Amino acid sequence: SDVGLWRAFQIAFLLMSIEGVSNGHEPDREVVDLIWFPTGGGKTEAYLAVMAFYMFHQRLLMQDSDNTPKRDGTNVLMRYTLRMLTTQQFQRAASLICAMEFLRRNPTQHGMGEIPGKRFSLGLWIGSAASPNDVAQAKTDVGKFRQGHIQGNPLILTECPWCKAEIGRYKANTPPRGVRQNQWNNMRTRGISDVNAEGPLLHCTDGRCAFGLENWEHWIPVEVIDERIYKHPPSLVIATADKFAMIAYRPDAGAIFGRNTVNNEKCQTHVPPGLIIQDELHLISGPLGTMYALYEGIFERLCSYRINARWIKPKLIASTATIRGAADQVKSLYARDQMQLFPSPGLKMGDSFFGKYARDARGKLLPGRLYLGIHANDYGSVLTTQVRAFSSALFRPYAFDANSRDPWWTLLTFYNSIRELAGAKTLFDSDIRSRLKFLFNRENYPVDNRRNIPRVEELTSRLSQTEIVDMMDRLSIRYDTDPGRVIDACLASSIIEVGVDIDRLSLMGVVGQPKTTAQYIQVTGRVGRRWWERPGLIIMIYNPSKSRDRSHYEQFHSYHRRLYERVEPTSVTPFALSAIQRALPGALIAWARQHGTANVQNLAVYENEIDAAHDLLQDRCQIIQNTADMARSLQELTRVRDELKAKWRLNPQMWEHFPH
Numbered sequence: 001s002d003v004g005l006w007r008a009f010q011i012a013f014l015l016m017s018i019e020g021v022s023n024g025h026e027p028d029r030e031v032v033d034l035i036w037f038p039t040g041g042g043k044t045e046a047y048l049a050v051m052a053f054y055m056f057h058q059r060l061l062m063q064d065s066d067n068t069p070k071r072d073g074t075n076v077l078m079r080y081t082l083r084m085l086t087t088q089q090f091q092r093a094a095s096l097i098c099a100m101e102f103l104r105r106n107p108t109q110h111g112m113g114e115i116p117g118k119r120f121s122l123g124l125w126i127g128s129a130a131s132p133n134d135v136a137q138a139k140t141d142v143g144k145f146r147q148g149h150i151q152g153n154p155l156i157l158t159e160c161p162w163c164k165a166e167i168g169r170y171k172a173n174t175p176p177r178g179v180r181q182n183q184w185n186n187m188r189t190r191g192i193s194d195v196n197a198e199g200p201l202l203h204c205t206d207g208r209c210a211f212g213l214e215n216w217e218h219w220i221p222v223e224v225i226d227e228r229i230y231k232h233p234p235s236l237v238i239a240t241a242d243k244f245a246m247i248a249y250r251p252d253a254g255a256i257f258g259r260n261t262v263n264n265e266k267c268q269t270h271v272p273p274g275l276i277i278q279d280e281l282h283l284i285s286g287p288l289g290t291m292y293a294l295y296e297g298i299f300e301r302l303c304s305y306r307i308n309a310r311w312i313k314p315k316l317i318a319s320t321a322t323i324r325g326a327a328d329q330v331k332s333l334y335a336r337d338q339m340q341l342f343p344s345p346g347l348k349m350g351d352s353f354f355g356k357y358a359r360d361a362r363g364k365l366l367p368g369r370l371y372l373g374i375h376a377n378d379y380g381s382v383l384t385t386q387v388r389a390f391s392s393a394l395f396r397p398y399a400f401d402a403n404s405r406d407p408w409w410t411l412l413t414f415y416n417s418i419r420e421l422a423g424a425k426t427l428f429d430s431d432i433r434s435r436l437k438f439l440f441n442r443e444n445y446p447v448d449n450r451r452n453i454p455r456v457e458e459l460t461s462r463l464s465q466t467e468i469v470d471m472m473d474r475l476s477i478r479y480d481t482d483p484g485r486v487i488d489a490c491l492a493s494s495i496i497e498v499g500v501d502i503d504r505l506s507l508m509g510v511v512g513q514p515k516t517t518a519q520y521i522q523v524t525g526r527v528g529r530r531w532w533e534r535p536g537l538i539i540m541i542y543n544p545s546k547s548r549d550r551s552h553y554e555q556f557h558s559y560h561r562r563l564y565e566r567v568e569p570t571s572v573t574p575f576a577l578s579a580i581q582r583a584l585p586g587a588l589i590a591w592a593r594q595h596g597t598a599n600v601q602n603l604a605v606y607e608n609e610i611d612a613a614h615d616l617l618q619d620r621c622q623i624i625q626n627t628a629d630m631a632r633s634l635q636e637l638t639r640v641r642d643e644l645k646a647k648w649r650l651n652p653q654m655w656e657h658f659p660h
Contacts, residue, residue, distance in 0.1 A: 039525030072117030073270030130465030152466020
């Protein structure tokens with residue numbers, strides 16, 4: 001068994017990070033650590049280990065008399081850009097938090113002694129489209145779930161993070177003997193109990209599990225309702241990058257940063273988060289990165305606190321498998337000049353000590369992912385190419401031994417747009433099925449012993465959060481355990497670019513060259529993740545009518561041999577004039593709502609806070625912006641601030657858009 005095993009670079013990264021996360025006065029606190037490792041290499045486990053150390057360390061510091069606020073609020077923030085990535089990492093982090101909470105409850109299980117403070121918990125903060133904003137909405141959604149009007153669990157979890165027991169609806173439609181139908185409708189969910197004072201809460205369906213008893217101390221330590229996250233700030237909060245803008249609309253969200261209202265005044269009651277994790281850093285670029293970076297000045301100060309007139313900033317850890325020009329991007333995003341790449345490049349391309357090319361006993365390179373490029377210019381349409389290629393890919397695994405079919409049974413296909421995906425869906429429903437029938441006839445297979453691909457699914461942003469979770473569970477079903485439920489083909493959009501970590505998948509089709517090399521690497525990295533057991537096969541179908549696809553086909557060998565070298569540098573310009581005009585008002589108001597001490601209609605109080613936020617962003621602009629653009633950017637910062645204040649004086653009712 002590989003339970004409890006760590007890779008060398010994961011242990012090294014934990015040891016390297018201890019100084020920076022445990023002591024806010026150390027120079028390493030200012031360094032942005034960037035984990036750069038290929039897809040599937042174990043980056044997530046590396047920073048999860050650092051997070052666990054930091055949360056334990058903060059609790060143990062509560063025993064010291066350093067005259068700082070309490071340390072059992074939110075300790076760590078994890079920020080993502082895509083719902084798919086957030087969902088996958090949420091499931092992993094939930095298992096970690098359950099393990100930490102188990103140790104806190106059972107101090108005899110470890111050598112640290114009793115751990116002070118409240119329970120360790122995890123919060124998922126990603127918006128109403130994915131999880132309920134308040135308890136009332138959660139009760140409504142759970143009621144619909146019990147009635148069968150909602151397919152997926154509105155509280156996200158489909159299994160216990162600790163023992164994997166199923167959470168969800170009973171599959172039976174009729175009540176057990178002795179139970180009335182109306183009673184049965186109210187109890188048709190497993191693992192969700194409604195507590196009037198707290199709302200719907202999650203617990204394990206197995207009474208023998210450590211999180212299976214229905215009392216407060218034994219609930220699963222996971223919060224997915226925004227209102228409860230503000231009321232009980234979790235130790236670890238996972239959020240999408242855009243969700244943090246909600247602090248301008250919801251002053252209560254300041255509880256995540258340790259800020260609470262005491263005697264009608266906002267004050268720091270807990271130490272703010274001291275560790276920020278930014279996974280897939282390469283995605284924080286372009287327009288998103290530009291808006292994100294302008295808000296970052298506000299978020300960083302909210303995560304900082306003073307000791308002896310010195311600001312203690314949070315430690316920043318980022319990770320990615322595809323990036324170029326990382327130092328410039330880090331400076332633009334975080335206004336920090338120091339960036340440490342880990343692991344550092346070795347003396348040899350094939351051996352950096354922590355990572356090396358896999359070879360067999362004779363020293364020959366082991367097979368990894370195999371890219372097959374198809375450019376069928378004699379066909380009238382690229383749709384015909386898809387029919388021929390994908391039919392063959394679905395037909396051939398049927399000839400394998402039953403024990404060898406699983407990795408190749410599910411075809412994961414990627415499309416650059418929803419429009420192209422929708423057109424391909426009709427191919428799988430008609431043309432590809434007809435082509436499969438022809439192939440089985442040609443090979444003389446008996447009629448009752450053929451594959452019909454009845455399960456063709458879609459994985460796009462059009463799915464709800466609960467449907468995405470359900471789809472991930474279905475993609476994980478193995479052929480050798482339940483062949484009747486295995487998905488035959490999954491048609492996906494860019495939502496799978498990061499976050500789909502399903503080891504059983506080894507077969508993929510890509511239709512049309514993705515927009516960037518980074519996206520190409522990330523998308524094709526979803527298959528062949530267990531390379532030491534079996535390689536992955538990527539069928540790359542080029543469109544002859546597109547000159548860019550034709551160019552990539554002509555350079556197929558040279559391009560793929562130096563794939564990581566072709567990653568494009570990213571661009572982030574937070575203090576460009578257009579970015580200031582669009583994002584500055586929101587950033588200033590976010591700061592004001594977290595520091596105002598009077599009614600929202602009291603303009604004088606907010607005016608002072610707006611000036612303070614403006615000065616903070618001015619200092620940040622001088623660090624990030626180059627000399628040529630700085631004067632114009634600073635002038636625009638001041639102009640937008642003054643314009644915003646003038647609008648308040650003319651129209652005080654604008655505050656109605658920002659409720660208490």
